[in-house]
Amino acid sequence: MTQALKRTRTIKPIHVLAFLAFAYAGLGFFNQHFFHWTRSFWLSGYSEKIVIVVFGVWRVTQEKNPYTRRRIAVLTFLIATLWLLLPYALGITFFNHHTVGSLWFFAYLVIIFCFGRRADCAWNCPCVGIRDTAGDPFRDRTIKKDWLWRLRHVKWVFLASILLYLVLVIVAPYEIFTLKYARGFMGINMGLYFASLLVIPWTGNRNYCRFLCPWGALYGLIGRLGFFKIVVDKDKCTECGRCERQCDMGVPIRALLREHGEINVPDCVGCARCVVECPQNALTVVDVKDAIKNGVSAIRGRAAGAG
Ligand code: SF4
Ligand code: SF4
Ligand code: SF4
The missing domain is CATH 3.30.70.20 (Alpha-Beta Plaits)
Incomplete structure (x- = not known):
């Protein structure tokens, strides 16, 4: 198997800035959902989206390839509007297709069947948003080994966890064990997600997408069955x-x-x-x-x- 892009160990100011941005995004999420230190907009679930918009604008100015530049521009625009401005200004969370069991969740499965996993994982997900913007300086660190390719099957465990969540939401939406499962599911997955951001300098930007993401596993399966x-x-x-x-x-x-x-x-x-x-x-x-x-x-x- 070939090596990654031209792999370097040099640490530049952009690497330090990106790492601080990952930490800021994680602190914002855990402050809002678990620690409740402050109710500030600037230290909340929106912190991650702020990082994406700032680094997204920078990436658009830097990207040489026209297709990728267009993709990053659209991605940044969608995060800025559907995931930051609309939810903040109007209290609309309808477009969060990661809300398991919601109408938009099912609509997105149809979109993915037609256009592939890229509809989320390349064009409209905060996760790819932060990984393809602030995470971009670390792309050359992506580890590519045969044993890591075999490790991709770990994601089927996470697929099982999201399918169980979906079944519970459909058959027993208001039961106490569904709410407990939802909290545990989100706590574990968001914990892994933000931890994975902090190890990007050693693993490359798509570590969570490769092995751990339950949504990615589901979209991968639907996309595989689609067009x-x-x-x-x-x-x-x-x-x-x-x-x-x-x-x-x-x-x-x-x-x-x-x-x-x-x-x-x-x-x-x-x-x-x-x-x-x-x-x-x-x-x-x-x-x-x-x-x-x-x-x-x-x-x-x-x-x-x-x-
Ligand atoms: S870059 Fe193009 S030519 Fe080279 S291996 Fe890939 S598909 Fe083939
Ligand atoms: S993720 Fe898919 S589309 Fe992107 S470079 Fe790899 S094989 Fe190509
Ligand atoms: S695999 Fe998961 S974390 Fe990665 S872009 Fe897709 S949904 Fe987001």
């Missing part, structure tokens, strides 16, 4: 490995392309870094739009044949 995948033109691919070096999720891209001619695994967050970095333009993203186009072409073809 999204990345296909390769084998005549163009030179097996240079550049795509693999860009992948923050540690996906063994070349092996998958060699064996299956496509990337269609629950671990792919659909960031498309591999696609846009391929010097041969050998990779193409496919989703529900292509299925519809192919269906329409087939119908037209049959109609033309019959005529």
Whole structure:
């Protein structure tokens, strides 16, 4: 397996700033939900979103690739509006699709079936928001080893935990054990989530997404069953490995392309870094739009044949 981006150990001011931002985001969340030191907006669940907006603007000015720049700009805009301004100004939390069992939670599963896990994990999740903005300076630290790729199966335990949560919310929404389970589920997952931010300097930015995230596991499974995948033109691919070096999720891209001619695994967050970095333009993203186009072409073809 290839190494990550050009791996460095140098610590620059941006690394220190990003690490302090992770700590600030975590303190805000735990202050609001567990410790209650202050009721200030500046030290609350919004702290993480403030970090994303500040570092998101910086990332947009720095990013060279047009597609990734557009993705980070849209991601920052969605976090600023749906996760920060609307909830704060209007008290609307409707768009939080991580609220298990909510209407928007189920709507998002449909979106993910059509467009892949990227609908959340690349374009509209505070988690990717902080990891692709403040976490960006640490992308070169991503550890890519065969044993870590095998460790990805740990996430199925977390998938089981969110499915149990979903069942409880549906069949016994107001029971005391459902509320206790919800609190325990959120406490454990948010604890792991913010702890994972603090070890990003040693593991790379997507550590939580790779092994621990229950939402990511669920979205990965739904996406795997749906329309999204990345296909390769084998005549163009030179097996240079550049795509693999860009992948923050540690996906063994070349092996998958060699064996299956496509990337269609629950671990792919659909960031498309591999696609846009391929010097041969050998990779193409496919989703529900292509299925519809192919269906329409087939119908037209049959109609033309019959005529
Ligand atoms: S895997 Fe989880 S933490 Fe990572 S972007 Fe997706 S939902 Fe967010
Ligand atoms: S970057 Fe492109 S050419 Fe190189 S291995 Fe990946 S798909 Fe093949
Ligand atoms: S395989 Fe490509 S699209 Fe999927 S996570 Fe890796 S770089 Fe992103």
